[in-house]
Amino acid sequence: MTEQALKEAVEILQPWTQETRTPEDGRVDVIVEVKDLLAAVAALHERPWGQLTAITGLDSPESGQIEVIYHFRHRAAVVGLRVRTPRDAASVPTICTIIPSASFFEAELREMLGVDVVGTPHPGKLFIPDDWPEGVYPLRKDFSQQSLLSGAGKPPAATTPDRKPRSFIIPIGPQHPALKEPGHFEFTVDGEIVTNAWARLGYAHRGIEKAMEERTWIQNLYLAERICGICSHVHAMTYCQGVEKLAGVEVPPRARAIRVLMAELERIHSHMLWVGVCAHEAGFETLFMYSWRDRETVMDLLERLSGNRVNYSANVLGGVKFDVNEEQAEAIRKGLDFLEQRLHHYLDVVMKDESFLGRTKGIGALTQAQADRLGTVGPTARASGVSRDMRLDSPYAAYPDLSIKIVVEKTGDLLARFMTRIKELFESVRVIREILDKMPPGDLSVRVRTKIPEGETVSCAEAPRGELFYFIKSCGGDKPDRIKVRTPTLSNWGAVLSTVVGGQLADVPMILAGVDPCFSCNDRMVRIRTGDSEQRDWSWEELRRYGIEYYRWKS
Amino acid sequence: MKSPVSSALNRLVGWARRKSPWAVHFNSGSCNGCDIEILATLPPRHDVERLGIKLQGSPRHADVLIATGPVTRQARDRLRRIYEQMPEPKYVVAIGSCAISGGVFDGCYNCLGGIDKVIPVDAYIPGCPPRPQAIIDGLVKLLQGKKEAPCPPGNEGTAVQEEATA
Numbered sequence: 001m002t003e004q005a006l007k008e009a010v011e012i013l014q015p016w017t018q019e020t021r022t023p024e025d026g027r028v029d030v031i032v033e034v035k036d037l038l039a040a041v042a043a044l045h046e047r048p049w050g051q052l053t054a055i056t057g058l059d060s061p062e063s064g065q066i067e068v069i070y071h072f073r074h075r076a077a078v079v080g081l082r083v084r085t086p087r088d089a090a091s092v093p094t095i096c097t098i099i100p101s102a103s104f105f106e107a108e109l110r111e112m113l114g115v116d117v118v119g120t121p122h123p124g125k126l127f128i129p130d131d132w133p134e135g136v137y138p139l140r141k142d143f144s145q146q147s148l149l150s151g152a153g154k155p156p157a158a159t160t161p162d163r164k165p166r167s168f169i170i171p172i173g174p175q176h177p178a179l180k181e182p183g184h185f186e187f188t189v190d191g192e193i194v195t196n197a198w199a200r201l202g203y204a205h206r207g208i209e210k211a212m213e214e215r216t217w218i219q220n221l222y223l224a225e226r227i228c229g230i231c232s233h234v235h236a237m238t239y240c241q242g243v244e245k246l247a248g249v250e251v252p253p254r255a256r257a258i259r260v261l262m263a264e265l266e267r268i269h270s271h272m273l274w275v276g277v278c279a280h281e282a283g284f285e286t287l288f289m290y291s292w293r294d295r296e297t298v299m300d301l302l303e304r305l306s307g308n309r310v311n312y313s314a315n316v317l318g319g320v321k322f323d324v325n326e327e328q329a330e331a332i333r334k335g336l337d338f339l340e341q342r343l344h345h346y347l348d349v350v351m352k353d354e355s356f357l358g359r360t361k362g363i364g365a366l367t368q369a370q371a372d373r374l375g376t377v378g379p380t381a382r383a384s385g386v387s388r389d390m391r392l393d394s395p396y397a398a399y400p401d402l403s404i405k406i407v408v409e410k411t412g413d414l415l416a417r418f419m420t421r422i423k424e425l426f427e428s429v430r431v432i433r434e435i436l437d438k439m440p441p442g443d444l445s446v447r448v449r450t451k452i453p454e455g456e457t458v459s460c461a462e463a464p465r466g467e468l469f470y471f472i473k474s475c476g477g478d479k480p481d482r483i484k485v486r487t488p489t490l491s492n493w494g495a496v497l498s499t500v501v502g503g504q505l506a507d508v509p510m511i512l513a514g515v516d517p518c519f520s521c522n523d524r525m526v527r528i529r530t531g532d533s534e535q536r537d538w539s540w541e542e543l544r545r546y547g548i549e550y551y552r553w554k555s
Numbered sequence: 556m557k558s559p560v561s562s563a564l565n566r567l568v569g570w571a572r573r574k575s576p577w578a579v580h581f582n583s584g585s586c587n588g589c590d591i592e593i594l595a596t597l598p599p600r601h602d603v604e605r606l607g608i609k610l611q612g613s614p615r616h617a618d619v620l621i622a623t624g625p626v627t628r629q630a631r632d633r634l635r636r637i638y639e640q641m642p643e644p645k646y647v648v649a650i651g652s653c654a655i656s657g658g659v660f661d662g663c664y665n666c667l668g669g670i671d672k673v674i675p676v677d678a679y680i681p682g683c684p685p686r687p688q689a690i691i692d693g694l695v696k697l698l699q700g701k702k703e704a705p706c707p708p709g710n711e712g713t714a715v716q717e718e719a720t721a
Contacts, residue, residue: 129628129665138664145664174633175581175614181590182582182630203630204584207665214662226659229588229684273591276598292598299595310588310684 002026005077009049013081016040023456024245026394029069029080034092037083041070041095044081050074051375052095054486055105056471057113059087059140066090066115071458071471076394078458091116101375101494105486112139112209129202138210139482167195170505174203185512192505197497212483217243217317217452220480225311227485230273233259233266234463236315239483241396242459242472243317247448253440255319256398261435262305262314263397263461264428265332268339269298270464271379271421271428274516275346278418281509282359287349294342297335304328319445329436336429343425350418360414364499364511367412374494378466380515383420384412390462397461401438402431414514421516450478463488465516489517572618572644573698575607579617579641583634583670585624588684589651593621596687603691614640619694620674625653625666631673638674646677646697650690655679 006028010020016036021029032040044050050072058067070081085091092109094117095102103122109115111128114137128138136147167188174182182203188196208227212220224239225232237259244251251259272295279287299309305328306312306321314320324332350356366376371384381388387408391399407423409416454476461468466488475481492515500511582590596603597610611617614637626634638647649670652658657668670676680693 131628143664148664174630175579175637181587182584182633203627203633204582204624205627205629205665206584206625206660207663208660211660211663223659226586226588226683229586229591232586232588289598292595293600296595296598296600309686310592 002076005049005074006079008047009044009072009074009077009079012043012047012049013040013079015043026076027078027080027458029082031082031084034083034085037070037081038093038095038098040081042098044072044079045098050077050079051372052099052102052105053078053467054469054471054484055102055109056482056484057109057115057139058473058482059113061087061141064088066113068092068109068115069471070095071469073460080458085115090114091118093117094119094121096121099375100373101491104490104493108139111137113137114140128205138207143210172508181517183517185508187500187505187508189505194500194503194505194508197500199493199497209483209485212480214479216478217450217480220483221315221317222313224485225313225315228487229310230270231266231463231465231468232311233262233314234461234468235485236313237263237397238459238461238463238468238470239472240315240317241461242457242470243452244448245457245459246452246455246472246474247317248453249318249446249448251319251397252443252446253398254323254442255444257435257439258320258322258324258444259315260398260402261324261432262302262312262320264432264435265298265302265305266312267428267464268425269295269302270516271425272298274421274464274513275350275418278414278510278513278516279356281513282356284356284359287346287356290342291346294339297339301332301335304331316445318448319443321444323444324436324439329439332432332436336432340426340429343422343429347419347422350415350422357415359507359510360418362411363414363507364503364514365411365413366495366499368410370498371412371495374498375491376466376495376515377488377491378463378516379417379420379424380466380492380495382407383409383416385410388467390460390467394460396459398435402434404431414510417514451476452478452480465489466491489515492517575609576618576646576694576698577609577611577616578619578621578648578694579611579614579637580621581623581634581637583622583624583630583654584627584666585651585653589623589654592684592687593623593650593690596690601687601691606691606695608691608694614638615642617641618645619697620645620647621650622647622670622674622676623650623654624670625657625660625663625668626670626673627665628667629665631667634670634673647674648678648680648693648697649676650680650685650693652681652683655681658683 010028013030016032016039017030018033019031023029053071053073056069056071060067064087065084066087068083072079083092092115094106103120106117106120110117137143170187170189173184183199185199187194208223212223215223221236221239225236227235272291276288276291302312303309305324306314314322366384368385371381371386377388385408387406389406391404392406405427407420407427409420452474454474456473459470459472468488469486471484472480473482496512496515500508580593620638620641622634647670649655653660654670657666660666661668667673678693678697680689682689
């Protein structure tokens with residue numbers, strides 16, 4: 001089926017293809033010219049064949065070119081549309097005219113690699129800080145922190161937008177009581193109704209992709225784990241799976257089972273955390289306290305298995321670090337029995353509590369067509385009826401041997417997102433029991449050499465928030481050449497900012513929390529506007545000047 | 556000049572502050588692990604509110620700034636502003652390895668490498684991330700060290716210094 005899908009994609013792209021490569025099973029790379037890019041993307045989009053998963057930029061100073069890869073995915077089939085552009089005048093046309101959600105991915109190209117994206121609807125700074133010097137691109141190979149220091153004193157000249165205040169804007173963040181992560185939002189309101197939404201993230205942008213190029217394959221394991229403190233295991237697992245594929249090693253079945261066991265325990269802790277946080281946004285503190293109290297059961301289990309509550313460090317290249325003995329398995333079973341009983345209670349509360357239903361039913365609804373078009377992933381997509389789950393679409397680790405039932409809701413509102421996640425929890429509980437019952441015997445790891453053979457690979461997994469995508473390129477050394485991480489939250493931002501517009505201001509925190517945003521995963525700066533076409537991208541200085549002018553204008 | 560009334564008042568304020576610190580939390584670009592563990596001190600398992608510690612939304616109402624993360628360039632100004640918005644006396648607690656030294660993100664181009672590169676820090680709680688118990692213990696140790704109510708800078712002339720009672 002994957003082969004068929006790939007064949008179809010190759011046929012669609014035939015008119016523009018210069019060269020076709022098959023780097024590994026389930027993947028085809030099609031090389032096209034920059035001038036044909038739009039036509040090729042449009043052809044894939046119109047069929048429709050899959051959805052845009054990520055855009056990776058590769059800098060290669062030796063050839064004097066930057067290669068841009070547009071990754072499209074249809075179930076397990078991944079097509080990479082590759083274009084090359086000269087390094088000193090790098091430029092590609094924007095594909096936002098065809099796929100609006102691509103603007104997030106294109107932002108990285110512009111700012112990290114210095115590729116001019118012609119016609120982008122969102123010019124200006126998205127990823128990098130306000131005072132970042134111009135002409136410095138961190139993901140280019142010749143970037144050094146020295147160039148940052150020498151240029152840091154010269155921030156680009158600010159231009160004051162000529163704009164008379166017309167609307168009332170409510171700014172939220174980056175420090176705010178609702179979410180525990182930094183993100184800045186501005187909501188334009190007309191009375192109680194939100195008419196425009198704007199986000200400026202990137203407060204948690206640490207530059208991990210660059211740091212990964214500077215560290216060894218083994219050191220990167222610990223870095224990948226710390227991309228996100230909530231879904232730490234799935235990051236490390238996806239990274240390991242990619243590197244193992246490149247190294248050509250087969251992970252023992254027991255290690256694969258333990259990886260899945262940890263991933264599912266992590267999903268339980270993450271979803272319960274989300275239920276609590278989202279209830280907290282609704283002012284339902286009791287549910288927050290209950291779900292977090294019960295979440296401690298999973299935390300105890302994770303600690304019992306790994307010795308740590310948050311960064312379990314279960315993975316090593318080639319397997320896992322620790323085993324699960326019968327005593328631990330028994331403790332997990334007991335914990336799950338308790339949790340399952342509590343989950344019935346939560347589902348009951350979420351579905352029957354009248355005042356809570358008033359905050360969730362019909363709020364922030366995303367139709368199936370919207371969810372598909374905006375490229376949403378994970379429970380957010382599944383709550384809108386889009387059945388997309390990497391565990392089924394492209395089974396990895398021990399998932400091919402397990403029976404996973406996908407949970408899909410139809411309505412796409414907050415209630416559906418609650419139901420999807422809680423029902424997924426039941427599914428996770430069942431899967432963990434299945435793994436414990438069928439735990440294969442054998443070794444925990446195989447040896448992986450410190451130098452990884454040359455090659456490129458794509459590694460994906462279903463994180464608690466949706467599809468996690470890693471693109472890994474090795475040049476044969478003990479360090480990677482490029483690692484691109486596309487996290488689920490980045491794909492889900494479009495969903496949030498389009499559903500808040502037109503809704504009540506009081507629903508904003510819940511809708512924001514509704515996709516389970518993870519800013520540290522997100523790891524980048526995004527600016528999104530919906531509602532009107534006005535350009536807004538202001539530095540702090542402009543904002544200050546604007547404030548002064550505003551009050552002058554008022555008086 | 557020491558007056559008995561202001562001395563007694565100062566002792567009372569110091570006692571109240573130690574017994575019921577209000578904390579504001581700021582994430583300066585951490586991976587979330589520490590932040591989740593800070594939140595995990597709230598629910599019934601640990602329940603810091605029973606100890607008088609309250610997580611407060613606004614920095615203007617807070618005594619303690621609980622900061623996590625290696626401080627990204629974009630978060631630097633916000634961190635400084637939040638610190639400046641807090642009323643005196645104020646304490647800063649850096650939570651987690653990256654808030655202390657940059658941790659695993661040491662050397663990343665967008666990280667400054669620790670809270671104390673930007674604002675003064677009173678207590679460091681190590682761990683990646685520290686357990687909720689460690690966070691509570693760190694806060695208690697910090698407050699035990701502050702037996703008196705310090706005066707805002709510039710008012711030292713009228714400050715009433717009292718001896719540590721324990």
